[in-house]
Amino acid sequence: DAGVTQSPTHLIKTRGQQVTLRCSPKSGHDTVSWYQQALGQGPQFIFQYYEEEERQRGNFPDRFSGHQFPNYSSELNVNALLLGDSALYLCASSLGSGGNTGELFFGEGSRLTVL
Amino acid sequence: AQSVAQPEDQVNVAEGNPLTVKCTYSVSGNPYLFWYVQYPNRGLQFLLKYITGDNLVKGSYGFEAEFNKSQTSFHLKKPSALVSDSALYFCAVRDMAKDYKLSFGAGTTVTVRA
Numbered sequence A: 001d002a003g004v005t006q007s008p009t010h011l012i013k014t015r016g017q018q019v020t021l022r023c024s025p026k027s028g029h030d031t032v033s034w035y036q037q038a039l040g041q042g043p044q045f046i047f048q049y050y051e052e053e054e055r056q057r058g059n060f061p062d063r064f065s066g067h068q069f070p071n072y073s074s075e076l077n078v079n080a081l082l083l084g085d086s087a088l089y090l091c092a093s094s095l096g097s098g099g100n101t102g103e104l105f106f107g108e109g110s111r112l113t114v115l
Numbered sequence B: 001a002q003s004v005a006q007p008e009d010q011v012n013v014a015e016g017n018p019l020t021v022k023c024t025y026s027v028s029g030n031p032y033l034f035w036y037v038q039y040p041n042r043g044l045q046f047l048l049k050y051i052t053g054d055n056l057v058k059g060s061y062g063f064e065a066e067f068n069k070s071q072t073s074f075h076l077k078k079p080s081a082l083v084s085d086s087a088l089y090f091c092a093v094r095d096m097a098k099d100y101k102l103s104f105g106a107g108t109t110v111t112v113r114a
Helices: none
Strands: A005-007 A010-013 A020-024 A030-038 A044-050 A053-057 A063-069 A076-079 A089-096 A110-114 B001-003 B010-014 B019-021 B023-026 B031-038 B046-048 B057-058 B064-068 B072-076 B086-097 B108-114
Touching: A005 A089, A005 B031, A020 A089, A020 A110, A030 A076, A044 A063, A044 B057, A053 B072, A076 A089, B010 B019, B019 B108, B023 B086, B031 B064, B031 B072, B046 B057, B046 B064, B046 B072
Parallel strands: A010 A110, B010 B108
Antiparallel strands: A005 A020, A020 A076, A030 A044, A030 A089, A044 A053, A063 A076, A089 A110, B001 B023, B019 B072, B031 B046, B031 B086, B057 B064, B064 B072, B086 B108
16 A cells, blocks of 8 residues: 655755645545645644645745645645745645544655755 | 644653653644654654544554643653654644644654663
């Protein structure tokens, strides 16, 4: 049973560039959430996608956007990168309805470094 | 707004001794509470959750946690710690009536010495 997979695992960008991160949810899951984990901090909620729509959003600027595809996979896009965007980006999957008891299953993350 | 506090940045114990990692939460409605563990440069692994029912919940790797509504706490415990339990532990809360998101604490680094 494949767990949550994320790509790329590491990437380096420069300020002002754009980045796209990808996530495939755990088999059977239909909901994808994205979190940002800065060094030494707990994960911060960016947004959640369910049925190809953004269902809830955290306190992140519009530079952060996402998408969910019909196969439930998801992308996180960040435009106009800032140094402060350097972090581990975590994707988590879950069941969006019926049978949802709340726990998230996380991928290994994508480590973004902005220079 | 929901939030989690983990009052200890670090916990150090000797192998074989009991391990406790503290967590308090704030939520307006009924909480769903979770513990996750993170190893260096890895994602988060689910340990256990409290949804309803028995206040003592048991999870993976011999961990358990006790839900205390009056103290708004959800402390993680293990009767006998192992060196391999050394990792970063996160407590998280979700207000099931209002939110889809999990709100995480800042984390507690556990070091178990041989």
